[in-house]
Structures are given as C-alpha cells and as structure tokens.
Amino acid sequence: MTYIWENVSCLINGNDKQKRAYNTLKKIKVFDILRKFNPILVGTIPINIDIENSDLDIICEVHDFGEFRVILSNHFKEMKDFKINFDEKEGNKNLVANFVYDEFIIEIFGQPLPTEKQNGYRHMIIEERLLKLGGEGFRREIMKLKKEGIKTEPAFTRCLNIEGNPYIKLLGLENFSDEKLLEMIHCSTKE
Incomplete structure (x- = not known):
C-alpha cells in the first residue's frame, strides 16, 4: 500500500489492522482536532511492520505548549489511561499525551519542529x-x-x-x- 503520509484515509485500503486504526482515528476526530498542528500518523502501523502491541503515533508541530496541552486535555482527558508529560532536554521541548481508545494505545507527540522534519x-x-x-x-x-x-x-x-x-x-x-x-x-x- 502506498501511503500519503498526511492523509490517514489511505489506511482504509490497507490490511485489517490499518482499517481498524483508520476507524479509531476517525471516531475520535483526532486529525480534525489537531489540524492546526499539522499532524501526521507515523510508526509501524502505516508501513505494515506493526506487532500486536504497536501503538498509533501521531506527531505534531507545536510552538505554544500551553495551548496544545489545553486542546489535548479538553478533547481526550476522559479517555482511558490519559496522561500528558512535558519534557525539556538541552533546550529541546516536547509534550507527549497517551491514552487508550478501542484496541489502540494512542500517543500524540508535539515539538516545535515541522512534522516532516521530526525524527519519527x-x-x-x-x-x-x-x-x-x-x-x-x-x-x-x-x-x-x-x-x-x-x-x-x-x-x-x-x-x-x-x-x-x-x-x-x-x-x-x-x-x-x-x-x-x-x-x-x-x-x-x-x-
């Protein structure tokens, strides 16, 4: 499957797990909610090398961490196992939110770098x-x-x-x- 990285709708043509991932992401409207942060789904599920416990990793470009935290909390705080962690090492800031929805662990990662330039x-x-x-x-x-x-x-x-x-x-x-x-x-x- 050729995947257009900025568009998760390509998952609908993938394997069963990719289709389930697509449906999960659509249900919680995560890409609509995070649109202003240029979200991209990365990791193993899009490229079909996932294993049973692989999560859905979404990266975002974030410059206002306070706003990002509020948006994540407002929309996802009721999700199972929701937590947010902020980290800063050697001047590099990032914020990670994790929660569970349906069968998937979802991780949303934000840092002040365009998503296409992030390591993920x-x-x-x-x-x-x-x-x-x-x-x-x-x-x-x-x-x-x-x-x-x-x-x-x-x-x-x-x-x-x-x-x-x-x-x-x-x-x-x-x-x-x-x-x-x-x-x-x-x-x-x-x-």
Whole structure:
C-alpha cells in the first residue's frame, strides 16, 4: 500500500489492522482536532511492520505548549489511561499525551519542529524505502526481530549490519540512493 503520509484515509485500503486504526482515528476526530498542528500518523502501523502491541503515533508541530496541552486535555482527558508529560532536554521541548481508545494505545507527540522534519517521520520514510527495496524477505526479517522484542530502528540497523546508535544511523541513510540501499540490503542478507 502506498501511503500519503498526511492523509490517514489511505489506511482504509490497507490490511485489517490499518482499517481498524483508520476507524479509531476517525471516531475520535483526532486529525480534525489537531489540524492546526499539522499532524501526521507515523510508526509501524502505516508501513505494515506493526506487532500486536504497536501503538498509533501521531506527531505534531507545536510552538505554544500551553495551548496544545489545553486542546489535548479538553478533547481526550476522559479517555482511558490519559496522561500528558512535558519534557525539556538541552533546550529541546516536547509534550507527549497517551491514552487508550478501542484496541489502540494512542500517543500524540508535539515539538516545535515541522512534522516532516521530526525524527519519527524521517525514520518512517527511510524504513518504508528500505522495505520496498528489500521486499517481503527483508520485511519478514524485520518482523522476526520485532517479535523478539527488538525496537523498530534497532531491527533495521541490525538487518543492515550497521553498528552504532540506530536512531542516528538510520537517519544517515536518508540521502542514500536506492542503488546504495539495495547494495546494503543484499550485502546484509548474504552473511
């Protein structure tokens, strides 16, 4: 399935879990509520490498954290297990809201950066490219590692035999050509 990242309606043409995710997100109108924050659904469900407990991750561009907190509280505070956490490390601010609706854990993440420049989006884009280039066998390897408890980015770097911080190393692949990525995939599957 080709996914238009800013439009979750593409999930309606996906697998059963993607369809259920779409229906859940539509029911709670999260993308309508967060429209001014340029929300994008990221993570494993859109690119079909989710496991049983995968959540729905929504990233937002936020510059007024007070307003964002009020909007999240006003609309989602009655949801099961609702909580909000604000964090600031080395000048980088972010706010994360979590709650459960239907079968899904939903995480809404906001930081003062355009959503297309946030790491969650950038990771998903390179992961999708790698999955398309690597084919079903590569996807199965990623899924095997994820089912063993390995997080997504470490699973990708492990499959590609890349050492170091997986979150940083994966971003380093963004500007690689498809040919270079294919070479990396083929080299890793020969070992």
